[in-house]
Amino acid sequence: MVYRLCKILTLDSIFRGVSSVSHHQRALSVVAGASEILPVGEKQIRRFRTVESNPVKHDHNHAYKFYTIPLETKKQLFQHGGLPTFFEQQTQTFMETCIMIRDPALEILHYLKTADYTRPAIRYVMYGENGCGKSLTLAHILHYGLASGFLLIHVPWVPNWMRACKEVSNSATREGCVDLNLDAAAWLVHFKSQNAAILNTIDLRMSKEYVWSKREVTKEGAPLMELVELGISRVKYASECVIALIKEIKAHSTQGRCKTLVAINGFNAFFHPKTRVMTEAKVKVPPSKITLTEAFVEITKYDWCNGAVVLTVDKSGIAPDRRESCLPVYQLGKEGFEHLDPFVPICVRDYNDKELESCLDYYIDRRWLQNEKSCTEEGRNELKFLCGMNPYRLMHICAPL
Amino acid sequence: MPPRTSLMPVDQDWGSVWPGPRTFHPASVPLPLRQGYKEKDAPPGKFGNAELMKIPNFLHLTPPVITRQCEALKSFCSAWPQGLETDAKCEESFPLEIITSDYCHSSPDIRDPLARIVTLKVKLGRLPLNTHAKDKLLRLVGERYNPENDVLTIMTDRCPLRQQNLDYALYLLTTLFYESWKIEAWESEKSEADMEYYDWDASASRKNVMGLLSWKPDQNAAEMSADAMDLDIKEFKEAVSKIMNEGEEEYTLSRYKEEVKKLFSLQDISSKV
Numbered sequence: 001m002v003y004r005l006c007k008i009l010t011l012d013s014i015f016r017g018v019s020s021v022s023h024h025q026r027a028l029s030v031v032a033g034a035s036e037i038l039p040v041g042e043k044q045i046r047r048f049r050t051v052e053s054n055p056v057k058h059d060h061n062h063a064y065k066f067y068t069i070p071l072e073t074k075k076q077l078f079q080h081g082g083l084p085t086f087f088e089q090q091t092q093t094f095m096e097t098c099i100m101i102r103d104p105a106l107e108i109l110h111y112l113k114t115a116d117y118t119r120p121a122i123r124y125v126m127y128g129e130n131g132c133g134k135s136l137t138l139a140h141i142l143h144y145g146l147a148s149g150f151l152l153i154h155v156p157w158v159p160n161w162m163r164a165c166k167e168v169s170n171s172a173t174r175e176g177c178v179d180l181n182l183d184a185a186a187w188l189v190h191f192k193s194q195n196a197a198i199l200n201t202i203d204l205r206m207s208k209e210y211v212w213s214k215r216e217v218t219k220e221g222a223p224l225m226e227l228v229e230l231g232i233s234r235v236k237y238a239s240e241c242v243i244a245l246i247k248e249i250k251a252h253s254t255q256g257r258c259k260t261l262v263a264i265n266g267f268n269a270f271f272h273p274k275t276r277v278m279t280e281a282k283v284k285v286p287p288s289k290i291t292l293t294e295a296f297v298e299i300t301k302y303d304w305c306n307g308a309v310v311l312t313v314d315k316s317g318i319a320p321d322r323r324e325s326c327l328p329v330y331q332l333g334k335e336g337f338e339h340l341d342p343f344v345p346i347c348v349r350d351y352n353d354k355e356l357e358s359c360l361d362y363y364i365d366r367r368w369l370q371n372e373k374s375c376t377e378e379g380r381n382e383l384k385f386l387c388g389m390n391p392y393r394l395m396h397i398c399a400p401l
Numbered sequence: 402m403p404p405r406t407s408l409m410p411v412d413q414d415w416g417s418v419w420p421g422p423r424t425f426h427p428a429s430v431p432l433p434l435r436q437g438y439k440e441k442d443a444p445p446g447k448f449g450n451a452e453l454m455k456i457p458n459f460l461h462l463t464p465p466v467i468t469r470q471c472e473a474l475k476s477f478c479s480a481w482p483q484g485l486e487t488d489a490k491c492e493e494s495f496p497l498e499i500i501t502s503d504y505c506h507s508s509p510d511i512r513d514p515l516a517r518i519v520t521l522k523v524k525l526g527r528l529p530l531n532t533h534a535k536d537k538l539l540r541l542v543g544e545r546y547n548p549e550n551d552v553l554t555i556m557t558d559r560c561p562l563r564q565q566n567l568d569y570a571l572y573l574l575t576t577l578f579y580e581s582w583k584i585e586a587w588e589s590e591k592s593e594a595d596m597e598y599y600d601w602d603a604s605a606s607r608k609n610v611m612g613l614l615s616w617k618p619d620q621n622a623a624e625m626s627a628d629a630m631d632l633d634i635k636e637f638k639e640a641v642s643k644i645m646n647e648g649e650e651e652y653t654l655s656r657y658k659e660e661v662k663k664l665f666s667l668q669d670i671s672s673k674v
Contacts, residue, residue: 111667120616122665302613329649338605342613342637342661345654 048358048365050101055144058101058109064358066098069143076197077142080190081156082265084135086395094366102133102355104348105140111344112144112308117259120302123309123340125267127328128348131392134312137348138263141310145261150307151202151249152194153299155187158266159317161292162275170279171291173240178277178285180292184238187292188231191245199225202258207251210244212237224248239291246295253306260307262299266317270297271336274319300340311340350389359391363398371401404428416466423461425453430460498522499570501563518558519566521574524551528578536597538581599645601638610634610664636660 050065052058058067069077074097083091091097108124115122126134135157145152166182206227210218216234218227224245231241253260269275270287277285287293300309313331315323322331328345329337351359360380363369373379387394409418409431418429427447435444437452447453485491500520504513525546530538539546546553555573557566593603601607640660644653662669 114668116666119665120613122667302609303616325649327649327654329644329654338609341606341609341641342664344661344665344667345658347651347654 048361049098054147055109055140056147058106058144060106062101063103063106064100064354066100066358066362069097069099071097073143073146075193077146077152077154077194078139078156079193080186081160082135082139082142082154086392087136090395094368098362099136099140099143100133100355100358100362101140102137102348104133104346105137108137108141108310108346109144112141112261115308117306120305121262121307121309123300123302123311123343124346125328125332125340125343126310126312126346126348127326127331129326129350129390130314130316131390132348132350133391134314134348135265138265138310138312142261142263145263146194149198149259150261151198151253151258152191153246153249153260153262154190154194155264155266155296156190157317158264158269158296159314161290162269162272162277162287162318165277168277168279168285171239172236174291177289177291178279179239180277180290181235181238184242184292185232185235187242188228188238188245192225192228192232196225198258199223204248204252204257206248212240218244239295242292243295243298246299250299250304254304256306258306262307262309262311264296264300264309264311266314267296267300267311268313268315268331268333268336269317271333271339272318272322274321297339311343351391351394352389353384356384356389356394359394369398369401374398374401406431415460415463416469419460421461422457425456425458425460427453492524496523496527499567501567517561517563517566518556519563519570521555521557521570523553523574525553526551530578530581533584534581538577539597541577541581599642601642604641606641607638610637614664637664 048064048066050062050067052062053067053070055067074091083097104126108126111122111124126137128134142152142154161180161183165180166186167180169179169181171177171179204224206218206220206222206224209220210227212218212230212234216230216237218230227241227245227248231238231245249258249260252258270293273286275285275287275290277290279285300311313326313328315326315331318331322333324330328343332340357380360369360374360383364375369375371379374383383394383397387397405428425447427450430447432447434447434453436447436450436456437445439445445452485494498521500522502516502518504516505511506513525535525538542553545555555570557570557573560566560569637660640653640657644657647653
């Protein structure tokens with residue numbers, strides 16, 4: 001129906017002139033209602049959508065189709081970050097969060113489903129050029145984690161901490177180290193919103209006592225949420241809380257009480273020696289001297305089981321002197337590679353033909369491509385050529401159309 | 402009058418027209434040459450072209466002329482030695498190659514300072530070196546070694562006379578050779594960062610893999626893995642060494658991925674669209 005409409009529009013443009021066509025289009029978009037998918041009574045099978053919104057059931061039958069993330073899930077998972085900014089704006093325009101099911105995601109989901117969880121946690125590292133879909137693939141995997149009952153440890157974008165940290169203070173407990181307190185507290189809020197539901201069902205307790213100061217003590221046997229609450233309210237101890245929380249979760253996973261999915265976007269920022277974090281004396285601090293690094297380096301080791309670690313390395317997340325290649329060994333550097341070896345590298349590539357067709361169908365369906373020519377074969381070929389199959393570039397090229 | 406080029410037959414003897422080195426003369430050269438740069442026009446033609454006159458030309462040394470001159474010189478030459486027909490045989494008998502240039506001027510001074518330069522070329526395969534000696538020699542020599550054809554080139558020009566430079570070059574070669582065989586006390590402090598190749602057996606990668614394969618949830622001390630697992634590890638070792646030694650690219654990375662999948666016994670995604 002979409003294509004028939006577009007054909008009518010072109011005929012209109014010949015007979016009545018452009019202004020009435022655009023009025024027609026606006027009327028159509030009002031009628032269709034951007035908040036709902038087009039009415040179901042359509043004979044044409046929507047090639048680019050699937051109704052299956054539970055990632056646990058995604059497999060190769062759903063490849064290259066868009067699935068919708070329900071609003072509550074999106075709020076739970078991504079309220080404090082996790083989706084790229086432009087994508088977030090797009091979801092607000094389209095009034096729905098739709099992610100394409102692509103090969104790298106299906107591959108990792110398959111491994112997550114079939115891996116042996118009694119063996120040490122397997123680390124998957126996604127790499128790819130800018131704008132190929134690493135963050136969105138991570139979002140898809142995170143949704144899967146939530147749907148399958150994993151405990152989620154998700155860092156939306158590490159370079160936020162390394163480049164635009166909100167507050168720097170000298171660490172009280174570690175000599176020569178630096179705390180990013182507000183960022184740590186913000187992360188704890190994020191952790192809480194993602195995992196509150198699951199922590200209500202699984203009862204996890206602290207395994208030992210933590211003494212924060214004379215009056216503040218977290219006792220052995222206290223619920224994990226208490227630690228999180230403490231970190232949020234007492235920002236001074238937030239970084240240490242994060243480290244303690246991570247160690248506890250690691251221990252619980254190993255003992256089989258919960259399964260954990262660690263998802264970190266921009267992991268290479270933890271191993272690159274240049275950051276923009278500066279102490280009061282204007283001395284630059286490398287990531288090895290930031291307390292938060294220790295927490296996430298700890299969880300990405302292999303000495304725990306019943307969990308999986310999915311990381312991305314992004315060359316746009318670090319200083320310009322290491323942007324020659326997007327390949328993981330180069331991006332992680334010697335230290336990073338030695339820490340993560342052996343890991344499974346997963347390449348996230350540009351769109352292939354089917355994926356691009358699917359994406360253009362979706363944009364047309366959402367009335368994003370308003371120009372009549374974009375529905376024609378020639379128009380689509382032109383868009384294909386202009387964006388070079390890169391998803392990010394396609395999004396930006398289609399924006400003014 | 403039309404230029405002489407319009408009257409020249411195509412099969413003339415060019416060596417007679419242009420017998421010796423001469424500045425370019427457009428009316429005598431039957432070629433439609435263009436040389437120079439103008440912002441908006443085509444490169445200027447050959448008539449009245451100062452550029453063409455300035456640059457040296459070798460119109461007096463066309464291949465037929467060279468053949469003719471060589472034929473004439475043959476009567477003054479002795480025969481090429483009998484056992485040295487091919488390049489390979491020459492290299493075998495004469496591993497050391499010394500290159501010098503001679504210049505002759507017709508000015509008041511017939512000397513040229515560039516005549517003192519001496520270049521010495523030798524293939525390292527002909528020198529008796531063990532691994533340590535070869536590594537040390539390569540470090541000492543730096544850019545003067547060409548790994549593609551295994552040739553060490555030493556160029557000397559610091560002395561004023563050619564004989565002195567030649568002696569110096571030979572001295573350098575001798576010293577390099579003997580020094581590379583010596584082992585100094587401080588060489589034992591060589592660390593992983595100084596290693597010229599990636600040794601997987603001594604690397605953190607091996608420790609990681611061993612630790613991983615022998616890890617148990619109750620955290621016993623890491624034992625050495627059984628020999629049965631050696632097979633996987635050998636291929637994994639090769640995959641990692643390949644990434645480190647040959648550089649990271651799609652092929653080496655995909656091999657590494659296969660090996661890691663085998664280590665963790667991950668199955669391939671069975672069917673794709």
